[in-house]
Amino acid sequence: MWHEAWLMFAGAPWLGVGFGQFSWQHFQLGPLLQRTNLSGLYNNSHNLIFQLAAEAGIAGLMALFTSLGVWLYGLRRTTPSAAHWWGYAALGVLAIHSLLEYPLWYVYFLAIAAVLLGALDETRYRMVQGKGSHVGGRVGMGVILLFALLVLIQLRSAYQLLEGALTGRGVSGKAGTTSPLAQGQLADVQRMPLLSSYAELSQSALIEVNAQGLKDKLALNxxxxxxxxxxxxxxxxxxxxxxxxxxxxxxxxxxxxxxxxxxxxxxxxxxxxxxxxxxxxxxxxxxxxxxxxxxxxxxxxxx
Known part of the structure; x- marks a missing residue:
């Protein structure tokens, strides 16, 4: 998998092949590499550095190492205590684990890493003083939080529709079909960007290979x-x-x-x-x- 990640990076070194595109690239490389020991869907190189290099290229690596450098530079003013060393050790375990697996693709690992990085961060941030700066900052933060809330509400609504469509499948009693209600729910989810691909995945399972609507079927699949x-x-x-x-x-x-x-x-x-x-x-x-x-x-x- 590391070799495949390197090939992806070599093919698109500056910006990578794109986030979420590892499995597609792996699928395309199959006939070229002809590895009989790898079968199935692989969406990760099992190494954080190689994964980021493959999907985000040099730009992604620079963003990672620059952020990490700023974080490490802020530690110079810290007198480490036992709590600090515990946090550093936990982050070290996650870092080592990330070199042969992909723990940070799971929320229960990513959340721990985010909390520890934030708690141990010694970088000083200060809002630029000036007329209206505090008001502007609060308004800006409020707009960001409101936007995030709206996105979460939309995501929850789309997820409920998708869940309803999937649990309602087969009501019509025919293989490869869904009830009219489920079809309508999938169509609604398809208009919501965050889950539209999952709706199309469910819709593609209903495709029958024939000449009817072939252009649309091929585009969807x-x-x-x-x-x-x-x-x-x-x-x-x-x-x-x-x-x-x-x-x-x-x-x-x-x-x-x-x-x-x-x-x-x-x-x-x-x-x-x-x-x-x-x-x-x-x-x-x-x-x-x-x-x-x-x-x-x-x-x-x-x-």
Whole structure:
């Protein structure tokens, strides 16, 4: 995973590949690196430095080390007590843990780190004195808090809608469908930026591979694949591309899916059914899939 993070950093050294894009990049690198010991969805390099370098590049690393440098510089005026050393030790444990895992991606670790960094911070901050500075500062802080409150209210509302849609799925009694109420709830969540990708993930599970509304289906599944390239979405992308006549892109998508999810038996059966039903669109992809399965099996045997 560190090697993959380095490749991502080398490809976009200044700003990185973008936050939340590690799993998508890992998915794309599968056929190139051909590692049979890594299968499934990986969204983290298991190293804070490599992760930040991959997703945020030099800019992210500079922000991290500059902030850390300011924090450490403020400690020079401190006479450490036992409480200080306890805090430093706890932060040290989190730092070491972050070099081989990803604890700071979990709130119960991140909150501890934030509290300790704040409690031990000795940097002095002072508001610039001047006419109206205190009033302006209070107004600015009030605006920030109000905005944060509005965001939290919107997030809670969207989460409740998403939860209701997911728990209400299957009311219609048909596989791969949702009730009209759940469909409306997912559509409402999709208009809310913070959870829209999760709504689209649920909507993509309802996609049937056929020519009806193909352009919209392909656009939706492509966005979901970029958000989280899970097994069902990855193989569905190849099938939709084949249905759309994009055979080369479909073959690439299937190859990427095989190297991340080599046990896609149900998806292969679906492809066989589609090839029998519509050979003009799916026969070539089935032949390619069988070839790539053999290549993967040989790679496993040779390692």
């Amino acid at each position: 492509s966005r979901v694949l970029r958000f989280t390239p899970i097994e069902s979405v990855a193989y569905r992308q190849a099938l939709l591309l084949a249905q759309n006549g994009q055979q080369q892109q479909a073959q690439l998508a299937w190859e990427q899916a095989i190297w991340s999810y080599p046990t896609g038996i149900n998806e292969r059966k679906q492809l066989e059914h589609l090839a029998e039903k519509d050979p003009a669109h799916f026969a070539a992809l089935l032949e390619f899939a069988l070839q790539k399965e053999q290549e993967y099996a040989r790679a496993v045997h040779n390692q």
